[in-house]
Amino acid sequence: MxxxxxxxxxxxxxxxxxxxxxxxxxxxxxxxxxxxxxxxxxxxxxxxxxxxxMSSPYMYHHRIQALIDLGLKDRAYREMHEYWGGMVNRGTDTFWELYNPQNPDESPYGGIVIHSFCHAWSCTPAYFLRKYYY
Structure with a gap:
């Protein structure tokens, strides 16, 4: 290649x-x-x-799927916990459109004020936990 x-x-x-x-x-x-x-x-x-x-849950969703497909379910679970748990640890009860754990205020829009803080493509944990873990 x-x-x-x-x-x-x-x-x-x-x-x-x-x-x-x-x-x-x-x-x-x-x-x-x-x-x-x-x-x-x-x-x-x-x-x-x-x-x-990566700074979006959308791309992290696909990373988690790749880890699971490679047989790395424990690692996928840990990374879900670290990434989405990082949002929870910041006091949210919904998942965001964009989140960079190294820079939570990062925004391609010029400021986080116009981010979606309850975004559909952030629902990865709900999907993966039900499909692969419980």
Whole structure:
């Protein structure tokens, strides 16, 4: 694969050789990788400071699905607890459209005032907990 950097163990994109968390997850979910390669990609991604990160529950939903598909259910559960629990720990009783645990005030809109603080694509825990855990 020309788009797979064997040295980094990650998929790259474009002339800048961008590394995107989303691209890695899409490739795993699309079945482009085998299980072992998928697990290695997740590990490499977690240690790649240059990777374009994620700041929405929408993308975290797909990361959780990729972890489950790779057989990493315990890790998926832990990451759900850390990510969505981070919102709960900030005093909310609903899940938000955007949330970056490293920078909770991050906003592509110029300010969090116009975020949705009760957003449909944040319902991942309800779906995954019922489907895979209870």
């Amino acid at each position: 020309r788009l797979f950097d064997k040295e980094k163990g990650l998929f790259i994109s474009g002339p800048e050789k961008q590394i995107s968390c989303a691209s890695q997850i899409w490739m795993i979910l699309a079945g482009v990788t085998d299980r072992e390669t998928g697990i290695n990609i997740i590990e490499a991604l977690d240690h790649c400071p240059d990777a374009e990160g």
